[in-house]
Amino acid sequence: MVSTAPARKDPTDRNEERITFLRIVVLLLALAVGISIPIEVLLVTRDGGKAVVQAPQATAGSMARMAGMTAAGAAATPSFAGAAPENADALAAAHKPYDAALPPLQAGDVVKVNLVLKDITVQIAPGVKYAAWAWAGGAPGPVIHVRQGQTVKITLTNKGAIPHSVDFHAGRVAPDKNFIDVFPGKSFTFSFKANDPGVFMYHCGTKPVLMHIANGMYGAIVVEPTTPLPHADKQYVLVASEWYLDRDGLTQPAQFDMAKAHAKTPDWMTFNGYAGQYVKHPLTADPGDTVRFWVMDAGPSIDTDFHIVGTILDRAWIDSDLTQHLNNVQTAQVPAGGGGVFDVKIDEPGLYPFVSHAFAAVDQGQVGLLNVGHVAGTMSH
Numbered sequence: 281m282v283s284t285a286p287a288r289k290d291p292t293d294r295n296e297e298r299i300t301f302l303r304i305v306v307l308l309l310a311l312a313v314g315i316s317i318p319i320e321v322l323l324v325t326r327d328g329g330k331a332v333v334q335a336p337q338a339t340a341g342s343m344a345r346m347a348g349m350t351a352a353g354a355a356a357t358p359s360f361a362g363a364a365p366e367n368a369d370a371l372a373a374a375h376k377p378y379d380a381a382l383p384p385l386q387a388g389d390v391v392k393v394n395l396v397l398k399d400i401t402v403q404i405a406p407g408v409k410y411a412a413w414a415w416a417g418g419a420p421g422p423v424i425h426v427r428q429g430q431t432v433k434i435t436l437t438n439k440g441a442i443p444h445s446v447d448f449h450a451g452r453v454a455p456d457k458n459f460i461d462v463f464p465g466k467s468f469t470f471s472f473k474a475n476d477p478g479v480f481m482y483h484c485g486t487k488p489v490l491m492h493i494a495n496g497m498y499g500a501i502v503v504e505p506t507t508p509l510p511h512a513d514k515q516y517v518l519v520a521s522e523w524y525l526d527r528d529g530l531t532q533p534a535q536f537d538m539a540k541a542h543a544k545t546p547d548w549m550t551f552n553g554y555a556g557q558y559v560k561h562p563l564t565a566d567p568g569d570t571v572r573f574w575v576m577d578a579g580p581s582i583d584t585d586f587h588i589v590g591t592i593l594d595r596a597w598i599d600s601d602l603t604q605h606l607n608n609v610q611t612a613q614v615p616a617g618g619g620g621v622f623d624v625k626i627d628e629p630g631l632y633p634f635v636s637h638a639f640a641a642v643d644q645g646q647v648g649l650l651n652v653g654h655v656a657g658t659m660s661h
Protein backbone atom coordinates (compact mmCIF):
# COMPACT_ATOMS: atom_id res chain seq x y z
CA MET A 281 0.00 0.00 0.00
CA VAL A 282 1.27 3.43 -0.94
CA SER A 283 1.00 5.96 1.84
CA THR A 284 -0.59 9.28 0.93
CA ALA A 285 0.28 10.90 4.25
CA PRO A 286 2.55 13.95 4.01
CA ALA A 287 6.21 12.98 4.15
CA ARG A 288 7.33 12.82 7.75
CA LYS A 289 10.79 12.08 8.85
CA ASP A 290 11.34 8.75 10.40
CA PRO A 291 12.69 9.11 13.97
CA THR A 292 15.82 7.24 12.87
CA ASP A 293 16.47 10.00 10.32
CA ARG A 294 16.44 12.52 13.14
CA ASN A 295 18.90 10.40 15.07
CA GLU A 296 21.16 10.35 12.07
CA GLU A 297 20.86 14.11 11.76
CA ARG A 298 21.78 14.48 15.38
CA ILE A 299 24.74 12.13 14.97
CA THR A 300 25.90 13.98 11.88
CA PHE A 301 25.62 17.30 13.74
CA LEU A 302 27.62 15.88 16.64
CA ARG A 303 30.24 14.57 14.24
CA ILE A 304 30.62 18.01 12.69
CA VAL A 305 30.96 19.60 16.14
CA VAL A 306 33.58 17.03 17.16
CA LEU A 307 35.46 17.51 13.90
CA LEU A 308 35.45 21.30 14.27
CA LEU A 309 36.63 21.03 17.85
CA ALA A 310 39.39 18.61 16.90
CA LEU A 311 40.54 20.89 14.11
CA ALA A 312 40.29 23.93 16.36
CA VAL A 313 42.44 22.19 18.95
CA GLY A 314 44.94 21.33 16.26
CA ILE A 315 45.12 24.98 15.27
CA SER A 316 45.23 26.32 18.81
CA ILE A 317 48.35 24.34 19.75
CA PRO A 318 50.67 26.13 17.34
CA ILE A 319 49.41 29.54 18.40
CA GLU A 320 50.08 28.71 22.03
CA VAL A 321 53.51 27.27 21.33
CA LEU A 322 54.24 30.39 19.34
CA LEU A 323 53.20 32.61 22.23
CA VAL A 324 55.21 30.60 24.70
CA THR A 325 58.38 30.76 22.61
CA ARG A 326 57.94 34.41 21.72
CA ASP A 327 57.49 35.44 25.30
CA GLY A 328 60.74 33.70 26.08
CA GLY A 329 59.07 32.17 29.08
CA LYS A 330 59.14 28.60 30.24
CA ALA A 331 58.25 26.07 27.60
CA VAL A 332 54.99 24.98 29.07
CA VAL A 333 52.45 24.06 26.46
CA GLN A 334 49.02 24.88 27.80
CA ALA A 335 46.17 22.46 27.49
CA PRO A 336 44.69 23.03 24.08
CA GLN A 337 41.37 24.79 24.06
CA ALA A 338 38.95 25.54 21.31
CA THR A 339 38.74 29.30 21.11
CA ALA A 340 36.57 31.64 19.09
CA GLY A 341 39.72 32.78 17.31
CA SER A 342 40.81 29.29 16.36
CA MET A 343 37.29 28.46 15.18
CA ALA A 344 37.30 31.59 13.04
CA ARG A 345 40.69 30.74 11.59
CA MET A 346 39.39 27.26 10.91
CA ALA A 347 36.58 28.70 8.86
CA GLY A 348 39.02 30.87 6.94
CA MET A 349 37.87 34.07 8.61
CA THR A 350 40.27 36.60 9.98
CA ALA A 351 40.51 36.66 13.73
CA ALA A 352 42.29 39.45 15.54
CA GLY A 353 46.03 39.00 15.08
CA ALA A 354 45.67 35.98 12.83
CA ALA A 355 45.98 37.68 9.46
CA ALA A 356 49.09 36.97 7.44
CA THR A 357 51.72 39.69 7.48
CA PRO A 358 52.47 41.35 4.13
CA SER A 359 55.08 39.74 1.91
CA PHE A 360 58.69 40.40 2.80
CA ALA A 361 59.98 38.75 -0.37
CA GLY A 362 63.14 40.37 -1.65
CA ALA A 363 63.74 42.51 1.45
CA ALA A 364 67.41 43.41 1.43
CA PRO A 365 69.78 45.79 3.14
CA GLU A 366 71.92 48.19 1.11
CA ASN A 367 74.99 45.99 1.48
CA ALA A 368 73.15 42.83 0.37
CA ASP A 369 75.64 42.14 -2.39
CA ALA A 370 78.62 42.32 -0.03
CA LEU A 371 76.78 40.13 2.50
CA ALA A 372 76.01 37.53 -0.20
CA ALA A 373 79.67 37.50 -1.21
CA ALA A 374 80.79 37.11 2.41
CA HIS A 375 78.27 34.34 3.14
CA LYS A 376 79.88 30.93 3.52
CA PRO A 377 77.68 28.66 1.41
CA TYR A 378 76.27 25.39 2.73
CA ASP A 379 78.59 22.69 1.41
CA ALA A 380 76.53 20.97 -1.29
CA ALA A 381 79.13 18.27 -2.02
CA LEU A 382 77.92 14.77 -1.11
CA PRO A 383 80.00 13.77 1.94
CA PRO A 384 81.99 10.50 1.84
CA LEU A 385 80.58 7.17 3.01
CA GLN A 386 81.58 5.74 6.36
CA ALA A 387 82.95 2.23 6.88
CA GLY A 388 81.29 -0.36 9.11
CA ASP A 389 77.89 -1.88 9.59
CA VAL A 390 76.58 0.91 11.80
CA VAL A 391 76.66 4.63 11.06
CA LYS A 392 76.13 6.81 14.12
CA VAL A 393 74.48 10.16 13.61
CA ASN A 394 74.12 12.80 16.32
CA LEU A 395 71.48 15.42 15.70
CA VAL A 396 71.59 18.19 18.29
CA LEU A 397 68.62 20.50 18.16
CA LYS A 398 69.23 24.13 19.07
CA ASP A 399 67.21 27.30 18.84
CA ILE A 400 69.48 29.50 16.76
CA THR A 401 69.25 32.50 14.50
CA VAL A 402 70.17 31.69 10.92
CA GLN A 403 70.56 33.81 7.81
CA ILE A 404 68.21 32.74 5.02
CA ALA A 405 69.06 35.53 2.55
CA PRO A 406 71.57 38.40 2.58
CA GLY A 407 70.90 40.31 5.80
CA VAL A 408 67.71 38.36 6.56
CA LYS A 409 67.74 36.73 9.99
CA TYR A 410 65.36 33.99 11.07
CA ALA A 411 64.87 32.52 14.55
CA ALA A 412 65.15 28.85 13.62
CA TRP A 413 64.81 25.52 15.33
CA ALA A 414 67.73 23.77 13.73
CA TRP A 415 69.99 20.80 14.00
CA ALA A 416 73.20 22.38 15.24
CA GLY A 417 74.90 24.22 12.44
CA GLY A 418 71.75 25.49 10.80
CA ALA A 419 69.06 24.55 8.35
CA PRO A 420 69.11 22.20 6.58
CA GLY A 421 70.76 19.79 8.98
CA PRO A 422 73.79 17.73 7.99
CA VAL A 423 73.67 15.56 4.86
CA ILE A 424 73.86 11.93 5.98
CA HIS A 425 75.39 9.52 3.48
CA VAL A 426 75.17 5.77 4.00
CA ARG A 427 75.34 2.61 1.97
CA GLN A 428 72.28 0.41 1.42
CA GLY A 429 72.27 -2.22 4.17
CA GLN A 430 74.07 -0.14 6.77
CA THR A 431 72.31 0.44 10.06
CA VAL A 432 71.73 4.10 10.86
CA LYS A 433 71.82 4.84 14.58
CA ILE A 434 70.28 8.21 15.29
CA THR A 435 70.66 10.09 18.54
CA LEU A 436 68.50 13.17 18.87
CA THR A 437 69.55 15.56 21.64
CA ASN A 438 67.14 18.35 22.38
CA LYS A 439 68.85 21.56 23.50
CA GLY A 440 65.84 23.64 22.54
CA ALA A 441 62.96 24.99 24.60
CA ILE A 442 60.13 22.67 23.54
CA PRO A 443 59.81 18.98 22.58
CA HIS A 444 61.10 17.82 19.19
CA SER A 445 61.48 14.53 17.33
CA VAL A 446 62.99 13.19 14.13
CA ASP A 447 61.22 11.23 11.41
CA PHE A 448 63.38 9.45 8.82
CA HIS A 449 61.65 8.73 5.53
CA ALA A 450 64.43 6.23 4.75
CA GLY A 451 63.38 3.98 7.63
CA ARG A 452 60.72 1.31 7.84
CA VAL A 453 60.13 1.46 11.58
CA ALA A 454 57.14 2.14 13.81
CA PRO A 455 56.79 5.93 14.13
CA ASP A 456 55.18 5.74 17.59
CA LYS A 457 58.22 3.93 18.99
CA ASN A 458 61.00 5.76 17.14
CA PHE A 459 59.91 9.19 15.97
CA ILE A 460 58.89 10.13 19.49
CA ASP A 461 58.96 13.52 21.19
CA VAL A 462 62.17 14.23 23.03
CA PHE A 463 61.83 16.77 25.81
CA PRO A 464 64.22 19.68 26.39
CA GLY A 465 67.50 18.49 27.88
CA LYS A 466 66.86 14.87 26.88
CA SER A 467 68.28 12.51 24.27
CA PHE A 468 66.77 9.55 22.46
CA THR A 469 68.41 6.93 20.26
CA PHE A 470 66.86 4.66 17.68
CA SER A 471 68.13 2.69 14.69
CA PHE A 472 66.91 1.57 11.32
CA LYS A 473 68.46 -0.42 8.53
CA ALA A 474 68.83 1.63 5.35
CA ASN A 475 67.44 -1.01 3.00
CA ASP A 476 65.98 1.40 0.47
CA PRO A 477 68.37 3.43 -1.68
CA GLY A 478 67.66 6.99 -2.72
CA VAL A 479 67.64 10.49 -1.26
CA PHE A 480 65.20 10.87 1.60
CA MET A 481 63.96 13.55 3.93
CA TYR A 482 64.37 13.60 7.65
CA HIS A 483 62.47 16.11 9.71
CA CYS A 484 60.95 16.90 13.06
CA GLY A 485 57.56 15.23 13.32
CA THR A 486 56.32 17.03 16.40
CA LYS A 487 53.02 18.87 16.07
CA PRO A 488 52.44 21.23 14.44
CA VAL A 489 54.73 19.59 11.89
CA LEU A 490 54.18 22.47 9.45
CA MET A 491 55.79 24.83 11.93
CA HIS A 492 58.63 22.51 12.95
CA ILE A 493 59.64 21.92 9.35
CA ALA A 494 59.23 25.58 8.37
CA ASN A 495 61.43 26.58 11.31
CA GLY A 496 64.34 24.62 9.85
CA MET A 497 64.03 21.09 11.24
CA TYR A 498 64.85 19.07 8.12
CA GLY A 499 67.71 17.49 6.22
CA ALA A 500 68.60 14.86 3.63
CA ILE A 501 69.92 11.33 3.90
CA VAL A 502 71.42 9.73 0.80
CA VAL A 503 71.35 5.94 0.72
CA GLU A 504 73.80 4.71 -1.90
CA PRO A 505 72.55 1.57 -3.67
CA THR A 506 74.45 -1.70 -3.38
CA THR A 507 74.34 -1.97 -7.16
CA PRO A 508 76.25 1.17 -8.07
CA LEU A 509 74.73 3.89 -10.18
CA PRO A 510 76.72 4.94 -13.28
CA HIS A 511 79.94 6.77 -12.43
CA ALA A 512 79.56 10.44 -11.51
CA ASP A 513 82.45 12.90 -11.41
CA LYS A 514 80.72 15.36 -9.10
CA GLN A 515 77.85 14.81 -6.68
CA TYR A 516 75.82 17.57 -5.06
CA VAL A 517 72.94 17.53 -2.60
CA LEU A 518 70.26 20.21 -2.80
CA VAL A 519 67.57 20.59 -0.18
CA ALA A 520 64.71 22.80 -1.30
CA SER A 521 62.52 24.56 1.24
CA GLU A 522 60.40 27.62 1.81
CA TRP A 523 60.27 30.22 4.59
CA TYR A 524 57.30 32.11 6.06
CA LEU A 525 58.25 35.30 7.89
CA ASP A 526 56.34 37.50 10.31
CA ARG A 527 58.66 40.48 9.60
CA ASP A 528 61.45 41.27 7.16
CA GLY A 529 64.21 39.95 9.42
CA LEU A 530 66.58 42.80 8.60
CA THR A 531 66.75 44.21 12.13
CA GLN A 532 65.06 41.65 14.39
CA PRO A 533 65.13 37.96 13.46
CA ALA A 534 61.90 36.96 11.76
CA GLN A 535 59.72 34.23 13.20
CA PHE A 536 57.24 31.81 11.70
CA ASP A 537 53.97 33.13 10.26
CA MET A 538 51.33 30.39 10.47
CA ALA A 539 48.77 32.25 8.36
CA LYS A 540 51.28 32.59 5.50
CA ALA A 541 52.26 28.93 5.85
CA HIS A 542 48.63 27.86 5.59
CA ALA A 543 48.21 30.04 2.51
CA LYS A 544 51.47 28.62 1.07
CA THR A 545 52.73 32.14 0.38
CA PRO A 546 56.40 32.04 1.37
CA ASP A 547 58.63 35.08 1.58
CA TRP A 548 61.74 33.15 0.63
CA MET A 549 62.51 29.84 -1.08
CA THR A 550 65.96 28.34 -0.95
CA PHE A 551 68.32 25.56 -1.90
CA ASN A 552 70.25 24.51 1.21
CA GLY A 553 68.76 27.22 3.36
CA TYR A 554 69.99 30.49 1.86
CA ALA A 555 68.51 32.36 -1.07
CA GLY A 556 70.68 32.37 -4.17
CA GLN A 557 73.84 31.26 -2.35
CA TYR A 558 75.12 29.28 -5.34
CA VAL A 559 74.62 32.27 -7.62
CA LYS A 560 77.34 34.11 -5.75
CA HIS A 561 79.25 30.90 -5.02
CA PRO A 562 78.51 28.56 -7.96
CA LEU A 563 78.86 24.80 -7.83
CA THR A 564 81.58 23.65 -10.20
CA ALA A 565 82.29 20.96 -12.80
CA ASP A 566 84.66 20.40 -15.68
CA PRO A 567 83.38 20.10 -19.25
CA GLY A 568 82.32 16.51 -19.93
CA ASP A 569 81.89 15.68 -16.23
CA THR A 570 78.85 13.71 -15.21
CA VAL A 571 77.32 15.77 -12.41
CA ARG A 572 74.80 14.12 -10.12
CA PHE A 573 72.26 16.15 -8.17
CA TRP A 574 70.54 14.49 -5.23
CA VAL A 575 67.56 16.80 -4.81
CA MET A 576 65.26 16.60 -1.80
CA ASP A 577 62.33 18.91 -1.22
CA ALA A 578 61.72 19.59 2.46
CA GLY A 579 58.73 21.82 1.71
CA PRO A 580 57.00 22.09 4.06
CA SER A 581 54.33 22.55 1.37
CA ILE A 582 55.62 23.46 -2.10
CA ASP A 583 57.03 21.09 -4.74
CA THR A 584 60.22 21.77 -6.66
CA ASP A 585 60.26 21.56 -10.45
CA PHE A 586 63.94 20.85 -10.94
CA HIS A 587 65.42 22.20 -14.14
CA ILE A 588 68.89 23.15 -15.34
CA VAL A 589 68.93 25.98 -17.87
CA GLY A 590 70.95 25.20 -21.01
CA THR A 591 70.91 21.43 -20.75
CA ILE A 592 68.68 18.40 -20.31
CA LEU A 593 68.73 15.91 -17.44
CA ASP A 594 70.43 12.92 -19.06
CA ARG A 595 69.17 10.55 -16.38
CA ALA A 596 66.34 11.18 -13.94
CA TRP A 597 65.56 8.77 -11.14
CA ILE A 598 62.11 10.07 -10.30
CA ASP A 599 60.88 9.88 -6.71
CA SER A 600 64.22 8.32 -5.75
CA ASP A 601 63.30 4.99 -7.38
CA LEU A 602 66.82 3.87 -8.22
CA THR A 603 65.64 0.71 -9.97
CA GLN A 604 64.83 2.67 -13.13
CA HIS A 605 65.43 6.07 -14.63
CA LEU A 606 64.04 8.27 -17.35
CA ASN A 607 66.27 9.68 -20.08
CA ASN A 608 66.47 13.24 -21.39
CA VAL A 609 64.07 15.00 -19.07
CA GLN A 610 63.70 18.80 -19.24
CA THR A 611 62.10 19.32 -15.83
CA ALA A 612 61.57 16.81 -13.04
CA GLN A 613 59.16 17.28 -10.21
CA VAL A 614 60.37 16.70 -6.70
CA PRO A 615 57.40 16.62 -4.34
CA ALA A 616 57.44 18.14 -0.87
CA GLY A 617 58.70 15.30 1.30
CA GLY A 618 60.29 13.52 -1.66
CA GLY A 619 63.53 13.28 -3.58
CA GLY A 620 64.96 12.69 -7.04
CA VAL A 621 68.37 11.98 -8.53
CA PHE A 622 69.47 13.72 -11.70
CA ASP A 623 72.56 13.36 -13.90
CA VAL A 624 73.82 15.89 -16.40
CA LYS A 625 76.85 15.85 -18.65
CA ILE A 626 77.67 19.29 -19.98
CA ASP A 627 80.37 19.74 -22.61
CA GLU A 628 80.22 23.45 -23.32
CA PRO A 629 81.82 25.70 -20.68
CA GLY A 630 79.49 28.27 -19.17
CA LEU A 631 77.19 29.21 -16.31
CA TYR A 632 74.18 26.91 -16.07
CA PRO A 633 71.42 28.01 -13.66
CA PHE A 634 69.59 25.31 -11.73
CA VAL A 635 66.13 26.31 -10.59
CA SER A 636 62.71 25.28 -9.57
CA HIS A 637 60.97 26.10 -12.84
CA ALA A 638 57.88 27.19 -10.92
CA PHE A 639 59.39 30.63 -11.41
CA ALA A 640 57.94 32.38 -8.39
CA ALA A 641 60.40 30.14 -6.53
CA VAL A 642 63.31 31.64 -8.47
CA ASP A 643 62.25 35.17 -7.61
CA GLN A 644 62.14 34.10 -3.99
CA GLY A 645 65.65 32.64 -4.03
CA GLN A 646 65.46 29.03 -5.26
CA VAL A 647 68.19 29.36 -7.86
CA GLY A 648 71.88 28.54 -8.17
CA LEU A 649 74.59 28.23 -10.80
CA LEU A 650 76.66 25.34 -12.05
CA ASN A 651 79.90 26.77 -13.40
CA VAL A 652 81.18 24.36 -16.03
CA GLY A 653 84.82 24.93 -16.95
CA HIS A 654 85.49 27.57 -14.28
CA VAL A 655 84.41 30.44 -16.52
CA ALA A 656 84.54 34.01 -15.25
CA GLY A 657 81.56 36.12 -14.24
CA THR A 658 78.21 35.42 -12.73
CA MET A 659 74.60 35.76 -13.77
CA SER A 660 71.17 35.58 -12.37
CA HIS A 661 68.27 34.01 -14.15
Ligand code: CU
Pocket residue numbers: 413443444445484485486492497
Ligand atom coordinates in the same frame (compact mmCIF):
# COMPACT_ATOMS: atom_id res chain seq x y z
CU1 CU B 1 60.70 20.12 16.19
Ligand code: CU
Pocket residue numbers: 447449481483617
Ligand atom coordinates in the same frame (compact mmCIF):
# COMPACT_ATOMS: atom_id res chain seq x y z
CU1 CU C 1 57.68 13.19 6.65
